[in-house]
Amino acid sequence: MAHRVYNFSAGPAVLPEKVLKQAADEMLDYQGCGMSVMELSHRSSVYQKIIDDAEAGLRKLMNIQANYKVLFLQGGASLQFLMIPMNLGKTKKADYVNTGEWATKAIKEARKFGMDVNVVASSESTTFNHFPKIDPAKVRKDADYLHITSNNTIYGTKCMDVPKVNIPIVADMSSNIMSEKFNVSDYGLIYAGAQKNIGPAGVVIVIIREDLLGLVQGLPTMLDYATHARAGSMFNTPATYGIYIAKLVFDHMLSLGGVEYFEKLNKEKAAIVYDAIDNSKLFKAHVKPGKDRSLMNIPFFTEKEELNKKFLKEAEAAGLVTLAGHRSVGGMRASVYNAMPIEGCKKLADFIKKFDRENS
Ligand SMILES: *Cc1c(COP(=O)(O)O)cnc(C)c1O
Numbered sequence: 001m002a003h004r005v006y007n008f009s010a011g012p013a014v015l016p017e018k019v020l021k022q023a024a025d026e027m028l029d030y031q032g033c034g035m036s037v038m039e040l041s042h043r044s045s046v047y048q049k050i051i052d053d054a055e056a057g058l059r060k061l062m063n064i065q066a067n068y069k070v071l072f073l074q075g076g077a078s079l080q081f082l083m084i085p086m087n088l089g090k091t092k093k094a095d096y097v098n099t100g101e102w103a104t105k106a107i108k109e110a111r112k113f114g115m116d117v118n119v120v121a122s123s124e125s126t127t128f129n130h131f132p133k134i135d136p137a138k139v140r141k142d143a144d145y146l147h148i149t150s151n152n153t154i155y156g157t158k159c160m161d162v163p164k165v166n167i168p169i170v171a172d173m174s175s176n177i178m179s180e181k182f183n184v185s186d187y188g189l190i191y192a193g194a195q196k197n198i199g200p201a202g203v204v205i206v207i208i209r210e211d212l213l214g215l216v217q218g219l220p221t222m223l224d225y226a227t228h229a230r231a232g233s234m235f236n237t238p239a240t241y242g243i244y245i246a247k248l249v250f251d252h253m254l255s256l257g258g259v260e261y262f263e264k265l266n267k268e269k270a271a272i273v274y275d276a277i278d279n280s281k282l283f284k285a286h287v288k289p290g291k292d293r294s295l296m297n298i299p300f301f302t303e304k305e306e307l308n309k310k311f312l313k314e315a316e317a318a319g320l321v322t323l324a325g326h327r328s329v330g331g332m333r334a335s336v337y338n339a340m341p342i343e344g345c346k347k348l349a350d351f352i353k354k355f356d357r358e359n360s
Pocket of ligand 1: 011075076077078079102149151152153172173174175193194196
């Protein structure tokens, strides 16, 4: 039996054990073709079926309408910080919501590209400890898009309510895609790096409404969404193995009941961890109770740095690993993505309670 820990990493993150086992079983001989998926030509019919099934699985899970393209790209969510202004920035004017480090990076990159960026809401002055209200009246009617980060991986806030605006909404869903139900049709473009809630690092998924393709002419080929949409994400060699693992994750999710199943489970899981923190003497969550608390990333801390260190050390010894907080927040962070079993959350909650009793 392999030694497995509960891995609370923010990303690359835990994957479903069933998926890893299936990948292991299929490693040397994928469905009788005598080779690994890693060795398959992306132009083969066997691989074409894998990427087609991956797309079909995602479409089913997220209920993606026919007027949206699904792209499997590379360069991470970070390259999207550039590709979005490049492709959608017809008038080089865009509005952004600043909810943390990733949003800040997206804003910086858009400005670097020469965009006129208007920050319509921000929680920066309170260390991003809540999701700021977005006043639709502040969103420019002639901006090319409004950019939101739906889940803030580092600070642990989220928001799935979109403001009523008449410009396309672009969402960075890297750390909460498929964690709860929402309407794809509320968005013009959704993107997500795979390594949080989908599969291995190296794949980024872009879901784009067709009318937003080809708005800007003369773009560098690889940076033009239209190139990848036309070529079915195979203009060049895609991240074949990562897309295969994503397909296995989508199949696994569908077999359990899809996003609905995971939303219910994620709410239970997060509540178990937040309750242990909220009911303790020593620990505090970075984000106050409320609907903007992330279901995926839970930053928490004690007032004393040496207690945080002790907690991390003892947690690791108990098989609860990668709990250190991001350097900008400190303390601890439990990332409890879709693939984190509820048992891991229960074990962490029990550990928090025990540590609280022993040290307060
Ligand atoms: C992890 C993350 C990113 C960066 O992803 P890369 O794939 O490393 O570029 C961007 N946005 C959010 C919300 C993230 O969680």
